[in-house]
Amino acid sequence: MTSYKELGLVNTRDMFAKAVKGGYAIGAFNFNNMEQMQAIVQACVETKSPVILQVSRGARDYANINLLRNMARGVVEYAHELGCDIPIVLHLDHGDSFETCKDCIDNGFSSVMIDGSSLPYDENVALTKKVVEYAHQYDVTVEGELGVLAGIEDEVSSAVSHYTKPEEVEDFVSKTGVDSLAISVGTSHGAYKFTPEQCTRNAEGILVPPELRFDILAEVEKRLPGFPIVLHGSSSVPQEYVKMINEFGGKLKDSVGIPEDQLRKAAASAVCKINIDSDGRLAMTGTIRKVLAEKPSEFDPRKYLGPAREALKKMYMHKNIDVLGSAGHALD
Numbered sequence: 336m337t338s339y340k341e342l343g344l345v346n347t348r349d350m351f352a353k354a355v356k357g358g359y360a361i362g363a364f365n366f367n368n369m370e371q372m373q374a375i376v377q378a379c380v381e382t383k384s385p386v387i388l389q390v391s392r393g394a395r396d397y398a399n400i401n402l403l404r405n406m407a408r409g410v411v412e413y414a415h416e417l418g419c420d421i422p423i424v425l426h427l428d429h430g431d432s433f434e435t436c437k438d439c440i441d442n443g444f445s446s447v448m449i450d451g452s453s454l455p456y457d458e459n460v461a462l463t464k465k466v467v468e469y470a471h472q473y474d475v476t477v478e479g480e481l482g483v484l485a486g487i488e489d490e491v492s493s494a495v496s497h498y499t500k501p502e503e504v505e506d507f508v509s510k511t512g513v514d515s516l517a518i519s520v521g522t523s524h525g526a527y528k529f530t531p532e533q534c535t536r537n538a539e540g541i542l543v544p545p546e547l548r549f550d551i552l553a554e555v556e557k558r559l560p561g562f563p564i565v566l567h568g569s570s571s572v573p574q575e576y577v578k579m580i581n582e583f584g585g586k587l588k589d590s591v592g593i594p595e596d597q598l599r600k601a602a603a604s605a606v607c608k609i610n611i612d613s614d615g616r617l618a619m620t621g622t623i624r625k626v627l628a629e630k631p632s633e634f635d636p637r638k639y640l641g642p643a644r645e646a647l648k649k650m651y652m653h654k655n656i657d658v659l660g661s662a663g664h665a666l667d
């Protein structure tokens with residue numbers, strides 16, 4: 336058993352309390368490899384932002400849990416070396432079973448999500464409660480989920496979303512003891528969130544998708560005052576990188592993501608964790624495709640992974656400063 340405390344990590348409790356009070360959200364950025372992890376830490380140190388390093392079940396299998404635990408230790412030391420001891424959480428994204436959550440808790444994760452959102456309500460309550468009881472013995476915080484997002488939720492996919500029912504949230508939180516709650520208000524996973532046909536054009540000619548269900552969010556907030564709310568599926572699908580991928584041999588379909596101003600509005604409310612994965616994938620893939628297309632004789636991985644890391648860093652800095660509002664809050 337390795338406690339996250341030995342690794343220098345923190346759980347989400349204080350971080351979320353400060354974010355809810357301060358009207359900003361913490362970036363929960365998914366990573367699978369060293370360059371993504373470096374980019375996230377460099378960006379968050381530079382903007383002085385607290386951060387949640389997020390590992391999906393797929394990423395855990397891809398990277399290996401022993402390496403991840405030691406990378407997390409390294410991340411804390413790396414942030415210190417870069418000049419700011421930002422608070423860092425290592426979080427399991429979309430845990431699907433008690434066993435997966437336990438394994439992560441035993442291996443130095445400071446926060447886990449148990450995603451019982453596709454189960455019948457009572458089963459979701461029972462599973463989430465079991466994870467909370469184990470996690471809290473080690474001061475690990477737990478995220479639960481009510482409502483289903485469209486798209487792929489880490490191997491669980493749903494064609495349609497089911498918005499969170501506000502009338503269930505108080506009962507769920509009090510019965511399970513969760514520390515935060517992911518809700519479904521119109522976001523979805525992956526790069527294909529809205530087709531252009533589902534959008535309208537604003538005065539500047541930019542495609543705007545249907546607005547998130549801020550009415551549901553407000554009702555949840557009213558029923559759970561000050562309680563930390565989480566938004567999954569919050570990539571904005573930067574058109575710059577979609578174009579770059581397609582210009583250099585990719586074949587992505589047209590798609591529109593969650594507008595940044597809507598995320599900023601959500602971050603000012605009880606939403607204190609915003610999950611972003613796909614935007615990082617787009618930035619990384621676009622940059623790598625561009626370098627390889629422009630320098631076809633290049634075969635040193637550092638020559639394309641290095642620029643990809645720079646693009647990621649720039650993107651995460653932009654998220655922290657302009658979207659989440661977390662910049663400058665690392666030492667609150």
Ligand code: G3H
Binds near residue numbers: 392428487489
């Ligand atoms: O919510 C899903 C995340 O984007 C993780 O995706 O299972 O492909 O690592 P993944």
Ligand code: 13P
Binds near residue numbers: 365568569610
């Ligand atoms: P995106 O696919 O919108 O980046 O969402 C990521 C996510 O919710 C991870 O849990």
Ligand code: ZN
Binds near residue numbers: 428488524567
């Ligand atoms: Zn998710």
